[in-house]
Amino acid sequence: MSQPKAQSLGHALKQAEPLAEAILSDGISRVSLRHLLAAAETLADGWAGRSVMIAVATQFEAARVLICLNGVAGRLLLLPPDVKPEHYASMVRDASIDTIICSDAAPFAGLGVETVVLGEALPCLSPIKNAKSSPTEWLMLTSGTTGEPKIAVHSLAGLTGAIAPVTASSRPHWATFYDIRRYGGLQIFLRAMLAGGSLTLSRPDEVVVDHLRRLAADGVTHVSGTPTHWRRALMSDAASLFNPKVVRLSGEIADQAILDGLKAAFPNAAIGHAYASTEAGVGFEVTDGLEGFPASYLETAPGGVALRIVDGSLQIKSSRMASEYAGRPDLILVGSDGWVDAGDIVEIRNGRCYFVGRRGGIINVGGLKVHPEEVESVINRHNAVRQSRVRARKSPVIGSIVVADLVLLPDIANVDVVKQEIFGLCKANLPSHKIPAVLSVVPVIEVTAGGKVARAHA
Amino acid sequence: MSTRNIVIAQIEQVGAEQNKMLRPLTDDLNLLDSGLDSLCFAILVARLEDKIGFDPFTVSDDVEFPVTLGDFVRAYENVPA
Secondary structure, rough: OOOOOOOHHHHHHHHOOOOOEOOOOOEOOEHOOOOOOHHHOOOOOOOOOOEEEEEOOHHHHHHHHHHHHHHOOOHHHHHHHOOOOHHHHHHHHOOOOOOOEEEOOHHHOOOOEEEEOOOOOOOOOOOOOHHHOOOOOOEEEOOOOOOOEEEEEEEEHOOOOOOOOOOOOHOOOEEEEOOOOOOOHHHHHHHHHHHOOOEEOOOOOOOHHHHHHHHHHHHOOOOOHHHHHHHHHHHHHHHHHHOOEEEEEOOOOOHHHHHHHHHOOOOOOOOEEEEOOOOEEEEEEEEEEEEEEOOOHHOOOOOOOOOEEOOOOEEOOEEEEEEEEEOOOOOOOOHHHHHHOEEEEEEEEOOOEEEEEEEEHHHEEOOOEEOOOHHHHHHOOOEEEEEEEEEEEEEEEEEEEEEEEEEOOOOOOOOOHHHHHHHHHHHOOOOEEEOOOEEOOOOOOOOOOOEEOOOOOO | OOHHHHHHHHHHHHHHOOOOOOOOOOEEEEEHOOOOOHHHHHHHHHHHHHHHOOOOOOOOOOOOOOOEEEHHHHHHHHOOO
């Protein structure tokens, strides 16, 4: 298992000796990494040991604050932009936040903690009593967004444990469709920073085609996103404008259709899908172009993790896992035997493990279980399908039946023929209770702020 | 197409899709003997809701599930107010 590498992000950044031209950019603001580093060295007083919620308006500002406060603050909690204000109080309570750094203090008034507005630089504060002197804890919201958010506690050593050193000659220019205030995006932020290369950030207001054009213009070489992000990218002609060297998928099941689609669109790119979650950290990466992962990983997994399957569910053990849910001793993140179960259901077929769905997402058809994702992976094999979402429809007869929403390629001449073909594909590959009873063509499928297909779990 | 014809056509289609041997579709055919299983009926009700615009078995709490094919067709012919 890998050992802690970096106590301080500023220190690690300095060691990486960022390229003179390395920049952090979101298309509106740009800053050089060297400038960010200099800012971290001139940090204002009084932040030592504070438990800080980073609630600034943009990813760009969040990056600035992270670099300045890591190694100084006791805790850093990243607030993603899509969190509802009614959850702020529970987050402050659970994470024992004493200071909020924000772009506008109004939404955080009345929470009973000090609010500080970020200006050109971090303002000076009075030192707090009982300041923690331990290494900074990094707190991330988990991706399940219903109810009060859960907050996973990480260390920088754990967050960066899966990041391989980069040689100076091959510095990547990273981009990610994620927001860096969530686990998947933060991974890419750290990868870019530790490599001393550039990072092009996403912007929530930007349409896909403009975003892709910006990636091309910036000379991005490495790009990361969910399969849903990538399906959207492939729907855009702008995908033909850029030529990434590395394409990475995580956060959802990468089925064969999206892997093949990306290979066709980017024939020169290395395409890999990573298994990672906010709780389990980065597990492993699969780069053989196939969905799932070799069953041999259950004996020996790459990258210092151990894997096992218990009751159909993949469990993981590594030095990159979160340690606990902040302020919630009643919730179990790491089991007493040291394994994390992220709720991903796996099946073994012919020496390969396939992800079939999430434990909480099962549709119950007359007592038989259906994972939406396993049906989607069959539907997505049809050439005319850009994206699909399988969901339950309540049925007075047998509880639920399976129905599917489809986003098709434009210019499909005969939608009924396509539907019949998809139906035939399902019939040839799925037992009857898993075949969607109704196929509906829709203009768009709802996507969460985290870039995943929105699913209404009962 | 009349409501009756829509219902009958959908029964035949679902039966074919699910590889069911259907009995002749007469009004006095007992649904339990029709050759359609509960999954078929669930699919049928969902599709008819999309085609006809309502699900007669959920619009009201006191609807009894039909016994014969004739009952089933009439449930759709009695358009709710």
